[in-house]
Amino acid sequence: MESWRLHRIKRKIMKKLIIITLLLFSQLVVAQKYFTRTGTTHFKASVEAFEPVEAINNSSTSILNVASGDIAVQLFISAFQFKVALMQEHFNENYMDSDTYPKTTFRGKLSNFSLENLQNQKEFPLQGTLTIRGIKKEISTIAKVSFKKNIIKLSSNFSVEPQDFGIEIPSIVRKKIAEKINIKINYELAEKK
Amino acid sequence: MNWLKKNKLLVGIGLFTLIIFLGYKYTYKPHKTIENLAPVYTGNSIEFLQKSSLDFKQWNTKIIEITGQVTGIDTKGITLDNQIFCQFKHVEKLSILSQNQKITIKGRVVGYDDLLEELKLNQCILK
Numbered sequence: 001m002e003s004w005r006l007h008r009i010k011r012k013i014m015k016k017l018i019i020i021t022l023l024l025f026s027q028l029v030v031a032q033k034y035f036t037r038t039g040t041t042h043f044k045a046s047v048e049a050f051e052p053v054e055a056i057n058n059s060s061t062s063i064l065n066v067a068s069g070d071i072a073v074q075l076f077i078s079a080f081q082f083k084v085a086l087m088q089e090h091f092n093e094n095y096m097d098s099d100t101y102p103k104t105t106f107r108g109k110l111s112n113f114s115l116e117n118l119q120n121q122k123e124f125p126l127q128g129t130l131t132i133r134g135i136k137k138e139i140s141t142i143a144k145v146s147f148k149k150n151i152i153k154l155s156s157n158f159s160v161e162p163q164d165f166g167i168e169i170p171s172i173v174r175k176k177i178a179e180k181i182n183i184k185i186n187y188e189l190a191e192k193k
Numbered sequence: 194m195n196w197l198k199k200n201k202l203l204v205g206i207g208l209f210t211l212i213i214f215l216g217y218k219y220t221y222k223p224h225k226t227i228e229n230l231a232p233v234y235t236g237n238s239i240e241f242l243q244k245s246s247l248d249f250k251q252w253n254t255k256i257i258e259i260t261g262q263v264t265g266i267d268t269k270g271i272t273l274d275n276q277i278f279c280q281f282k283h284v285e286k287l288s289i290l291s292q293n294q295k296i297t298i299k300g301r302v303v304g305y306d307d308l309l310e311e312l313k314l315n316q317c318i319l320k
Contacts, residue, residue, distance in 0.1 A: 074306060077303075078253060079315060085223060098253075
């Protein structure tokens with residue numbers, strides 16, 4: 001009888017311990033991530049003297065693992081907003097095929113990343129794979145990061161070429177679209193709870 | 194006929210102006226705004242999720258009007274029923290909303306976000 005009771009108490013304690021460990025562990029894991037759903041991604045392919053070819057995407061999702069520096073970005077091509085509606089239409093239908101390839105993703109890593117001493121902006125090398133229209137390309141750039149009021153501000157820029165992703169530009173507009181497309185990112189990441 | 198022959202130049206200029214005008218109107222047509230577009234789906238947010246989860250891609254860029262419960266409010270938008278993030282067109286409207294409130298929102302489906310495992314809407318307006 002006595003040993004049976006002891007066994008029950010033991011089991012209860014074990015259960016509680018497991019729950020507590022799980023809780024602690026899950027918090028540890030969750031606290032390491034910062035994210036945004038409304039990051040700004042901007043691209044510019046303008047040629048001087050012609051109409052500006054640029055657009056902004058204010059719905060970019062990004063998750064940063066602050067322990068490892070791993071970063072993931074995902075955005076939808078159709079959420080790029082152009083000043084000229086017709087240009088937006090052509091961008092989606094003729095150049096990016098956003099029906100077939102709705103997403104663009106980036107998976108990379110901030111080298112030697114640490115949240116310490118980030119009150120002032122610091123630069124970290126950023127390397128990763130950009131996937132546009134299902135075609136992968138390695139990107140290597142520098143990211144500027146600061147950490148204030150529990151918000152991580154991350155900005156960076158790099159350039160790509162349309163042919164890297166199999167995007168054909170008809171010769172009639174070739175002169176109006178830059179050879180290199182500049183991409184700028186600006187994300188404000190908050191702690192993921 | 195006689196009149197046309199006499200005023201060839203005038204007719205020419207008129208036609209030319211018309212073509213330029215139509216061309217300009219076509220090239221610089223305004224963006225379609227969320228207020229003026231008709232929703233292709235109207236109903237409950239949970240039911241929409243069930244329906245759209247069969248093929249999320251098909252719903253990209255579609256306008257929908259859904260009713261659900263507010264489960265999260267942040268600086269740019271709200272979360273409906275823990276699974277739909279609605280980015281607002283006018284962020285000042287966010288201040289009148291409160292947690293657990295039942296609301297109807299009209300917005301454009303951006304797509305299914307695999308990183309956060311939620312559906313994303315933008316340009317949302319309150320109904």
